[in-house]
Amino acid sequence: MSQSPIIQFEHVNFQYESQTEPTLKDINFTIQKGEKVLIAGPSGSGKSTLGKILNGMIPEDYPGELSGNITINGQSFNDLDVFKLSFEVGTVLQDPDSQFVGLTVAEDIAFALENDAKPQSEIHQRVSDWAKRLDVAEIISNHPQDISGGQKQRVSLAGVLIGDEPILLLDEPLANLDPAAGEASIELLDHLSHKEDLTVIIIEHRIEEVLHRPIDRLLLIDDGKLIANDTPNQILKSGVLTEVGLREPLYLTALRACGIEVSELPEVDELSKIELPDNGTAVLQWDVEHPIQPNSDGAEPLLEIRNLQFNYPNRSIFNNFNLTINKGEMVAIVGKNGTGKTTLSNLITGFLHPNQGEIKLAGTNLDDLSIKERAEHIGYILQDPNQMISKDMIFDEVALGLRLRGLDEEIIKEKVLSTLKVTGLYPFRNWPIRALSFGQKKRVTIASILVLDPEVMILDEPTAGQDLAHYSEIMDFLEELNRTQQLTTIFITHDMYLMLEYADRAVALSDGEIIADTLPINVLTNDDVVKAASLTHTSLQSLGTLANLENPARFAQGFVDYQKEVRHHE
Amino acid sequence: MSNDTNILGYHPGSTFFHQLNGTTKILGLVLLTLIGMISFNTWYLILLCVLSVVAFISAKIKWQEVRTLTIAIILFTLLNLVLIYAFGPNYGSALYHSRHVIIGGNSFFALTWEELFYLFNMFLKYLFAVPLVYVFLFTTNPSEFAASLNRIGIPYKISYSIAIALRYIPDVQYEFHQISLSQQARGLELSKKAHLWRRLTSSSRILIPLIFNSLDRIETVSRAMRLRRFGTRKTRTWYMNKPGSKKDWWMLGIIVGLTILGLLLFIVDSGRYFNPFK
DSSP states (O other), X not given: OOOOEEXXXXXXXXXXXXXXXXXXXXXXXXXXXXXEEEEEOOTTSSXXXXXXXXXXXXXXXXXXXXXXXXXXXXXEGGGOOHHHHTTTEEEEOSOHHXXXXXXXXXXXXHHHHHHTTOOHHHHHHHHHHHHHHTTOGGGTTSOXXXXXXXXXXXXXXXXXXXXXXXXEEEESTTTTSOHHXXXXXXXXXXXXXXXXXXXXXXXXXXXXXXXXXXXXXXXXXXXTEEEEEEOHHHHHHHTHHHHTTOOOOHHHXXXXXXXXXXXXXXXXXXXXXXXXXXXXXXXXXXXHHOOOOOOOOOOOEEEEEEEEEEEETTEEEEEEEEEEEETTOEEEEEEXXXXXXXXXXXXXXXXXXXXXXXXXXXXXXXXXXXXXXXXXXXXXXXXXXXXXXXXXXXXXXXXXXXXXXXXXXXXXXXXXXXXXXXXXXXXXXXXXXXXXXXXXXXXXXHHHHHTTOOSEEEEESTTTTXXXXXXXXXXXXXXXXXXXXXXXXXXXXXXXXXXXXXXXXXXXXXXXXXXXXXXXXXXXXXXXXXXXXXXXXXXHHHHHHHTTOXXXXXXXXXXXXXXXXXXXXX | OTTOOOOSSOOOOOSHHHXXXXXXXXXXXXXXXXXXXXOBOHHHHHHHHHHHHHHHHHTTOOHHHHHHHHHHHHHHHHHHHHHHHHHOTTHHHXXXXXXXXXXXXXXXXXXXXXXXXXXXXXXXXHHHHXXXXXXXXXXXXXXXXXXXXXXXXXOHHHHHHHHHHHHHHHHHHHHHHHHHHHHHTTTOOOSTTSOHHHHHHHHHHHHHHHHHHHHHXXXXXXXXXXXXXXXXXXXXXXXXXXXXXXXHHHHHHHHHHHHHHHHHHHHHTTSSBOOTTO
C-alpha cells in the first residue's frame, strides 16, 4: 500500500453547543489512501460524532466548538463545507429508509448526478452501470420500500459510489440487516474496497461481524478519546475491547475461558488463522467439563395459535399456522427479514386481524378483544421506540399506561419509580425523552410496558441499537422476571448470541412456516434451517469445529451458558 | 402500505397517457381548465366533458379507485348549485336578457329556464376537469412531474419538494397508523368500544409523536439530500425527464386547437356566453 495520507486528524476536540463536556477529546490519527478502517466504540463514545465531522455535518448541522487540524485529501477542513466534502466522502447513513430520496431504485442511484446537473444520457449510462455492479439491475424500477434490507443497502451504496468519491463512510451498516445479509454486506464492502480503489471507513460496534472480512486498522474510541489505533490482530490480543464494554469476537472469549493465552497466539483476527495449541485439547477439555443443562419444563399452554391464515392484499403470509407458547417460556423467533415475524406479533396484539384461525390466551379467544383489551395481558415493544413515545418527560411516558387505567397518582408514582429503578432509568427520571439515545429510548418503552404487569411480553428486536453492556442489563432483567414471576417472553431477533443466551426455545420461520421449533442449539446445528432462515453459524461453533469437537453447537451453547453464569456471579 | 390501492397517486401503466410527457399533461390540464372556466359555450363544455371522459377511460383508471371521491365531488357541486340558486335565483335571467318561468310565477325564487341553463353550464364547468385531474394524477410519475414543472420554469427546489411530498404521503399514513396502534396497546381505547367523542379526543394524542417523527424524518432526509449535493447548483438534470415524442406534439396540437376553438367561440357568441334564448 502506498503511503499517502488521505485523512489526518491532529488534536481534534469537539463539544456540542448543548453539552457541557467535550464529546471528542484530543483525537489524533492518520488514514492512508486505500485503507479499510473500522471505527468502534460503545454507545455514546463519540464514534458517530467522528463520522459527522468526516462528512461535514459537524459543524454545519450540529453547531459546536471544533478545534484542531483536520486534513482531508490534501485540503484543510476549514476550506471545506458539506458540499465540497461530498466530493471527497460518500456517506451511507445507518437507516437506508431515511436515506432514500428517489421514488424508484434508479432515481435514487441517480440522485447525486442529477444534482451535479450531468447530462441525462450520461446519468442513465452510469446508473445502469452501477446497478449492474451492485447487482440491483433487476429491481431498478422498484420502489425502495418494496425491496429487502440487503438490497436497500446495495442501492444506497450504488447511490454513493456513483459520485466517484475516494472515501466511503458507513454508519452502522449492519444495524438493519439479518445475519446472512450482514455477512454478504461485509463481503461486498471488501470486494468494493479492492476493486474501486476506495478508502473505506466503517463505524460499527459489532466487531466480530465486521471482521468477517479482513480490515487494515481498528480505531477504538471510548469516552471521547482514541484509546487504540492498531491492526485488529493487536487490539484483539490486548483484550481492551471487553474493558470498554464491547463484545470481542466470542471465539476469543471462549479461548480465554479454556485457559488459552490469546496474546501468545500469532494471529487471532480470523478464526481460520488460529492455530490451537495441542490440537485444541484445552477446548475439548472445557467442553467435557461443561455439559449443557437440560431445561426443566412443566408445559402449561398460555398462548395458542390455531390454523392461522393471513395475507396482505397481494401476498400470502400465513397459511394454516400453528404455534403454542407455554407459560413461563422465553421464546426466540428468528428468520429472514420479511418472513412474517413482525406480522405474527401484530396478529397476536390485534394490530392486524387474521383471515381465519384463532389465537387464545390462557384459554380465552382473543378475537373479540380490542387492542387495548389485549394489552391488559400482552405487552408489545415495537422495534422503533419513536413510534411508541408520546410524552416529553420520562416519568410521564412510563406513567401513561397507568394513568389511562385511572390509577391513584400515589400508586402510579410508586410503581413508576420502582420500574425506573429496575430498568436503570431512575437517574434520568426527570429528563426530557428527546435528550436520550436510541438505546435509552428503547429502555423507556420497555419500562412503560413493564409497569403494566403484562403476562406476556413480546419484544421486536430488543437489542437493536444497544451495545453489549446495555443489552445484557435489559435481557438479564427480563430473564429474572421470567424466573421469579413466570413472565412469558417472546422476542424477535437476528442476534444468534441473544438467542443462545436467553431463549429456552427457538422458533425459526421461513415464508410464514415454522421450519424449526426446538432448543436454540438445534437451530444452529441444522444447516438447512440456518440457510432458510438467513442465519449464520456462530464463531463459537466454528471454534468447536476447529478443535474437532463432536458437537460444536453444544459447545457454543455450553459456553454461552457459562458466560452468563460468570456474569451473574460478578 | 404500498399494497394500498386506494391512493390518489401514480399507478404505473403503459396507456397512451402514461407515455405522454409530464409537461404535455400539465400544460393540457392548465390550458383546458382555464378555457373551460372562462367559456360559457354549452356545446364547447359538453365537448370538453366528452373528451375528458374518453381520456379517463383510455387511461384505464378503475372506477372503484375514484368512486368515493367522485361521488363526494358531485354531491358538493350539487350543493354548491343549490346555494348559487338560493342567493341569486334571477342571475340567469339577467345574464341572458330574457325570462321564461317554469314554476313560481312572479316570486323572487321563481325557477326560470335561464337560471336552470346557467346552473347546467356551471355544473359542466365544475365537473369536466375532474377526470382530467385523475388522468394526470394516475398516469404521471411524481419525479417526472417534478421534471416537467422544472422544465416549464418553476425552480427545481420547489418542483422537487412537491414530488417528495407526494412520495411521502403513504409513509406518513403508515406512520400514523403505527403510532395509533401502539398507543392503543398502552391502554388508549380507540376501537368501536369507546365513545366517538372519546375516540376523537384520544386521536389527538397520536398527532404529537407523528409531528415529531415527521420533523425528524424531514431533518434526516434533507441531510441525506445535502450529503448528495442537492441544492448547491442553479440547475439540475432529471433522470426521469422524458424527451417529447411525436405523441406529445400531436397531443399539444389537439390541446392548442381546442383552446383556440374555445377562443373563437367568444367571437361567434360575441362574448363568453352562448345564448339559446335570443
